[in-house]
Amino acid sequence: MQTKIVANLVSIIFTSYVSVAISAAPHWSYDEEPDWGALEDVTRPVPLRYPYAECGIGQHQSPVDLADASIVDSRSLNKLAAKYGTDTPTFFNTGHAIQVNTSKGFTGGLKVGKELLPLVQLHFHEPSEHVSGGRKFPAELHFVHINKDGRIAVLGVVIDIGKENAAFQTILDNMPHHEGEANSTSGIRFNPEKLLPSGMSAANLKYLTLAGSLTTPPCSEGVQWYILKKSITISAAQLEQLKSFYHNNARSAQDLHERSILSNY
Amino acid sequence: MRIKLFLLAVLSLSVSCFAESERNQSESSPEAGQTKNISTGNKQPTRIEAGKKEAESQSSQETSLDKKSLMIDYCRKHTC
Numbered sequence: 001m002q003t004k005i006v007a008n009l010v011s012i013i014f015t016s017y018v019s020v021a022i023s024a025a026p027h028w029s030y031d032e033e034p035d036w037g038a039l040e041d042v043t044r045p046v047p048l049r050y051p052y053a054e055c056g057i058g059q060h061q062s063p064v065d066l067a068d069a070s071i072v073d074s075r076s077l078n079k080l081a082a083k084y085g086t087d088t089p090t091f092f093n094t095g096h097a098i099q100v101n102t103s104k105g106f107t108g109g110l111k112v113g114k115e116l117l118p119l120v121q122l123h124f125h126e127p128s129e130h131v132s133g134g135r136k137f138p139a140e141l142h143f144v145h146i147n148k149d150g151r152i153a154v155l156g157v158v159i160d161i162g163k164e165n166a167a168f169q170t171i172l173d174n175m176p177h178h179e180g181e182a183n184s185t186s187g188i189r190f191n192p193e194k195l196l197p198s199g200m201s202a203a204n205l206k207y208l209t210l211a212g213s214l215t216t217p218p219c220s221e222g223v224q225w226y227i228l229k230k231s232i233t234i235s236a237a238q239l240e241q242l243k244s245f246y247h248n249n250a251r252s253a254q255d256l257h258e259r260s261i262l263s264n265y
Numbered sequence: 266m267r268i269k270l271f272l273l274a275v276l277s278l279s280v281s282c283f284a285e286s287e288r289n290q291s292e293s294s295p296e297a298g299q300t301k302n303i304s305t306g307n308k309q310p311t312r313i314e315a316g317k318k319e320a321e322s323q324s325s326q327e328t329s330l331d332k333k334s335l336m337i338d339y340c341r342k343h344t345c
Contacts, residue, residue, distance in 0.1 A: 097344040120340050144340050150332030152345070214345050249344075 025051055028217045030096075030249055036217050055219035061254035062212030062225060063129035068253075069261040071208065077264040078113035080205040080226060082143075082155070084192040090184040091174040092121075096216060098175045098245045099123035100190070101182075108192070110145045110155055110226075117145035117153050122192055125250045126242050128158055129215050130227060137231065138239055140250070141195060142215075152214070153224045155205075157197065162233030167194035172241050197230035206230070206265040215251045229265055 026041045037056015040049055055061070085108040090101040101121045102108070109118040121144050128137035139159035146152055167190070174186045193202050200206060206229040213221040234242070339345060 092341075094342070094344045099344055101341045120337050121345075123344050144345060146333060146336050146340065148333055149329045150336040152336065152340075216344050 028052065033251060036219065052217040052219060054221060055217055058213055058219055058221050059257045060211050060213060060221045060259060061219060062215050062223065063251060063253055064212070064256050065131050065134065065253040066208065066227065066261065067133035069256050069259065071261045071263050074262045074264065077209065077262055080207055081111040082193055082196055082202040082205060083111050083116065084108035084119055086189050086191045088187060089190055090182050091171065091176065091186065092182040093176045093179055093245065095179040096246065097123040097125060097249050098171065100171055110143065110153060112153065115147065117147045119192060120144050120146050124242060126247050127250050129250045130156060130158070131253050139234065139242060143192065151222065153226065156225060156227040158231040160231045160233050161236050161239060164235040164238060165233060168234050168238055172238065175245065195232060197228060197232050200230050208261050208263050210259055210261045
């Protein structure tokens with residue numbers, strides 16, 4: 001009986017620690033990127049004291065240098081189709097990037113083979129996170145999808161400087177300037193498909209794919225990345241506007257650790 | 266003295282929680298139901314097995330749903 005009481009007490013204490021661990025996370029910034037894995041939360045017990053450890057010790061981390069990998073041409077890969085449609089989203093300044101959250105009833109998503117992964121949000125990095133032969137692109141767009149099991153798939157689109165992008169301007173115009181602020185009352189009707197490259201069918205996207213992670217702490221692995229073959233453009237003025245929100249909010253390229261990149265083109 | 270009183274309160278809480286969970290377990294445990302049902306006939310265990318599988322599958326679905334909603338909530342609040 002005494003053992004059970006002790007076990008019960010230990011269980012209560014452990015549950016409290018876990019609750020604390022879930023409810024709070026240490027602040028991080030891009031300046032301290034090399035140390036993300038070592039960021040400490042002193043309010044937690046030792047096993048949970050390094051909540052971003054995966055950033056430091058993970059073997060399938062993102063982003064990567066796409067030129068470092070042998071790209072395997074595999075035309076039998078799943079067909080990839082963007083089935084987003086129009087939504088009334090929330091424009092959210094997260095404190096690390098500008099982000100567009102889809103509404104709760106939004107049913108659009110990314111169709112991978114026969115499975116539809118709902119779109120949860122999209123956000124921007126400046127400069128790009130994925131690089132090619134060390135070359136960074138001006139910016140990068142990430143469409144984040146989560147399936148019914150909680151698995152994440154991210155569609156990455158590289159952004160170049162060129163023609164002005166009307167859909168991107170809608171985002172810039174409705175984005176709150178203060179960190180942590182959300183604009184959910186704009187009533188703007190927005191179709192994320194408008195941010196996909198022109199000249200590429202949304203019903204049959206051409207992509208590179210690899211296993212990776214979140215590019216921000218906690219850098220959780222198990223994320224499937226799809227990087228589009230074609231880039232989109234924004235104007236130089238729009239890039240400056242993006243930078244006025246956040247600049248250098250891009251993680252550096254991570255080691256591939258023997259990963260292959262597959263291509264369907 | 267205060268520490269003793271505090272420890273006593275924590276212990277009482279633990280004992281009552283433990284007693285409550287034991288009571289709930291004995292009421293809802295499939296095993297407890299199984300003991301009762303086994304004596305009523307041979308066909309019952311199959312039904313129990315099916316019930317168990319259904320409960321396991323429901324629990325796994327609930328876990329998936331929890332994971333999904335936690336991930337969605339996290340990714341809406343953070344740049345994930």
